[in-house]
Amino acid sequence: MPLEEIRPIETDLAGLGPVELVLIKEGDRKGNARFRGLLDRYHPLGSGPLCGAQLRYLVRCRQGYLGALAFSAPAWRVAARDRYIGWDEPTRAERLGQVVNNSRFLILPQVRAPNLASHVLGRAMRRLASDWEARYGIRPVLAETYVEADRRGSCYRAANWRMVGQTRGRGRQDHHRRRSSSPKGVYLYPLCRDWRDRLGGQAPGPKAMGQSQGAQEQDWTDEEFGAVELGDVRLNRRLRQLARDLYGSPQAQLPQACGSRAKTKAAYRFLDNKRVKLDTLLTAHHEATARRMSEASVVLAVQDSTSLNYSAHPLTEGLGPLNTRADQSIGLWMHDTLAFTPEGVPLGLIDVQVWARDPAQQGKRATRHQRPLEEKESLKWLKSYRAASALAQRLEQTRVVSVGDREADLYELFVEAAQTAGGADILVRANRTRRMTAEHGHLWDYMSQMPAAGELRLKIPRRGNQGAREAKMAVRHAPVTLKAPRRKSELPEVTLWAVWSKEVDAPEGVRPLEWMLLTTAPVETFEQACERIDWYTTRWQIEVYHRTLKSGCKIEERQLGSADRIEACLAIDLVVAWRIHHLSRLGRETPDVPCTAYFEEAQWQALMAFTDRTPTPPKAPPTLREAMRRVAGLGGFLGRKCDGEPGTKSLWLGLQRLDDITAAFVVFTGRSPPGVQRIYG
Template sequence: MYISGQYFSKDTLNWVQATINEQPSMSMRELSRLVCQKLDWRAANGNLCQVSCRKTLAELNRRNILELPQKEQFYDFQQKKAASNNFEPPNVDCTLDQLGEVNVYPVASRYSKDSKLFFHLLEQYHYLGNGSLCGAQMRYLIHSSTYGHLGALAFDSASWAVKARDKYIGWSEAARRTNLHQVLRNARFLILPTVQVCNLASYVLSIALARLPQDWEQRYNIRPVLVETFVDPGRFSGTCYKADNWTLLDNQTAGRRDGVPKNIFLKPLCSNWREVLCREPQKKLGEIPLPEEPENWAEYEFGAIRLYDDRLKQRLFNIAQDFFADPEGDIPKASGSKARTMGAYRFFQNPRINMDVILDAHKEATVERIKEHPVVLAPQDTTTLNYSAHPMTSDLGPICTSEDTLIGLLLHDTLAFTEEGIPLGVLDAQCWARDPEDEKKRERRKELPIEQKESIKWLRSFEKVCEVQKLCPDTKLVSIGDRESDIYELFSSALEDPQAPRLLVRAEKSRNRQLHDDSLWEYVFKQPVSGSLKIHVPRSGSRKARDTWMDIRFTQVTLKPPKRLNKHGPATVWAVYVLEQEHSDPIEWMLLTTEEVPDFQTAKRCVNWYANRWGIEVYHRTLKSGCRIKNRQLGTADRLQACLGVDMVVAWRIYHLTMLGREIPDVPCTAFFSDAEWKALCCYVYKTSTPPEEPPSLQQSIYMVAGIGGHLGRKGDGPPGTQTLWRGLQRLDTATEMYTIMNPQAYPNMPSGP
């Protein structure tokens, strides 16, 4: 769980509780120090965040997650400071010039005389008393060279969330949580009541804020950019803040602390304060741990989502399960009730929800699956999403030629597969609509830099695979692309880092690359045949599927950069040439790879890698025909993309189940189905009220699901496909719900009958 911006795993919480039980007399100071050291919980200046840790432990105790010792704890800085009996407030009634030099200087130590004086002034003369400041803090005394001390002021950490302030700044939830430490609060401001000097308060504010950023940075290694304060309108009008050019916001605070709404004043400390505060944190894979004990598959796949509202998270879990239970249904049908339907529509309309936010969480789970395999293939491909049936949807664009009137979105994604073809998850997804006004962009493609072309999609996806490769050093990732990905910039990027993923691209013959006196194709064709390989060619259009033998040649080649890329050096790669034997329309592949190919076995492996690229096209067919994404009606392209993020994970899970039954048929079905699901399945299929004691194998369960979905299981039918599994899963969902209703003792947390 995340609390106070720090993640506490179940093991960490158990360790903290064990430490408390072993040493019940340990002080909170010592306990917080041990916890901070274990978590390496430090501030920007390198100091342990012991105060934040103590607050966090108290909150965990309040939630009954931890049990802290029940005893009183007192510290010197919490006790009231002794009154400074030697101080006599000066009676001053003069102009600002007559005060002499007015100085604002910091209180160096809480044990110093200045500290005692600071607390005495606030306790005696401030209507809120000395109180306790929150978190990091700076205290100042106001001194006149003529009359002595005139007052005090203090700054501490900003309020966690203020609706009017946050709206004025314009930052996102993630930016607020990341950059809030650069906002300070003027917590106390006191000019002694015996001091009557016009403009003194605004002058003190100006000189205090002039030195505050440097003082704060020196102490905490953080430079603040904005200061806030809250003024009780029943007591003060905030004239001094207005005179010092503070901004009074239109709305007040909610007044939850004492029931009195306060006026909000803000003062920037630098010119680019909004840019600094609105800067989004860099999102890195592997930063957010996965749920330790997820209740269902949706919580595991989306548990690491970067949302800070648990209600939104739970809504996402429910939507994903509803979509998986009825992938062919529209949103109202899949949701099952009006309340869940309205909740789904509100979820996709939320400005904080988009496809990247949803898929980033799924990527975290995908990375964990990738780590379990020595080699993982990462093919990337582009497909079109046709929404022409809903022309009123805004922000769509053309998806075909200018003569065609079809509109929709383009999707370029990267999936992770094992060498056996089992899909592990989505690694990257880019979705966009073409500009209908830019019809002649293709004619200008040679003049444009790659950043302004759609071809940049290949480089962006490869960069995402590079991020995953860094998190999985024991796994070899292979980025695979078809002929459209044959761009020189991609090879150049792949060869920059020896630790980068391997690149495997099918060459485009029209590139007309030259090697020595021959073209690339002629040069490689002259190499001797190193061996033959039998591969399965899937159906494509009118071409039937077939098993065929392919001759393989390979050699190392050096590619020269095109004229427009003279700054790039030559790229040395390996070429694997594949030609089908004795066929009227033979298959011919020229594969270019950064994987070293010293022998026929490696060349054959590269060919098999590329042949497995077909899996991403099967996935696209699953996504479009199975999840029926073209039937989504959400009004705008942004909402469609957010919904697409959920649909992509649902389509992956269906495809994942289909391939698991073929590749690892003998494992228990509990690897995929929950306890209630496999028992309900057996009872439904065998027409009995008593499930077997042992779960069936995964293959048996998949055939049972496919059977209730319409798969006949005849000798020539082959293994079940995704469509029969979709239909079977829908009926299984209903059977599981009925099974849990009829067995309330075994499943007390499931909904029961009326």
């Protein structure tokens, strides 16, 4: 059939309306003809032939057809894929039928809609296993695809596919090993959580996971910023270069970090560009965070607010008051949500809100009860929860829990969490007692009547003049039904679980610890109550992250002239601060991983040569823990038995020194400079 002319479409995802994947049924001549017409006309490989079993889809919206994609039989043997799965030859031959190849993917060149490609891939992955099983009776557990070396594969990374290596440049028909085709990136996407077990594979060791060929050729900025679309490849390159510069010198001002007048001018022009906005710059990092979240069974989305004080730069445009009129401090407010594993490893940001307060709104606290929530800053908690819920609905194998301190004790948040199907759970520390049903009275009174389910011991770090100690906590838990506040009587009742932990036998002169936690996650046993308390103790990590951002990246000392510039630079500093914080936790959680999972060869060799005071570094790289402690030593960490593991402050200071040490090492030894750094996480 003749292919009708496709009209150009330029809009965002919302402007497209619902995007539909139409599965072409067997025997559908019209659908197959349209599929072949689109692929033959617009795809460099054409429409086929495709190998073996296959599914074909058309992508359309109310404005017309947007593209097409196809899935077919997998490649017979791919070293990078098979190594990552952990296959031997017999197992590969037996289980290969559970792998499906995304052999074609096309978004029409006339269609310009940011994030459309990753959106389509995400929708396809959610239905692929069921569609394949319905047609062929086999449920696949892993999808694969191969991306040309001259393409970044941004849409696949944004849709949470993982690059595990590269092919060797041999095609299906290369029986004589001539390697006539170019190497391609190997990308995989698990379709279920236990995919490796179902494929009979063995999890690769740290070296295989941290040192694959594809990972070695990837730059961390490509992982965190590579999928950002600024409409100009020069802007995209400048973004990644600026991120590298700020990471190399996190405490330096922009001119010092850039290293030359030309790069500094280019950085200022970049920050002045109207396309460069905080939300836009963080899109790729949000997607990379989602990919890391998909590999965890439980993720804690911790949200908190912090002020950014620029009172030392009063001529900066676009700032607002931070506190009271008498205080006179000016700056910006930020409310961010950082994802953690229950062990405290930061996975990345999922939501960032930045704003300047309007001076005309000062003094309106007295009218807060008369204003709707939409007109208050408190709405920030619901926005963050909605971002967490969107990920919970998208990552069906991951439980997402939104964690907030006492400021998040909002009845509207409880209602929304209870009414959001498939959304994130909440875990909030109660700030006030709340009304319950008439027979139960108020929250604290009701919980005090519950028998203690057990005792939990918590290690309390040193605070001020109070030394470190171990607190013995009595734990109570029960389901509770809360009534709406009297001023919000139109809201429904909400049933939650309460976990009350209170310190017993506290030392004299020390205020006993007490936490009343409210959550939508069921708490039916003492073990579950202890788990919810452990989840909440992770919340303090976001305060460490904020300290890293302010003291490590010196964001409050940026002299950029306007709030718009500050916000654009803040987007990069947020990711840099996360990466430093991630390193400090990674060295504790995976200490025996080779340091090449994080450091370039020239970097670890320079580190070892400098700290050992020898011109010849060892042949084998140290573990990540050893390298991290040596880097921290450059930043003032003493490494005594009583010092524990390094913190973020000594790490960021050490990383800054390591950057200069590596540059000198390269000059005096003639080794290749570090060009790229590994993906991790």
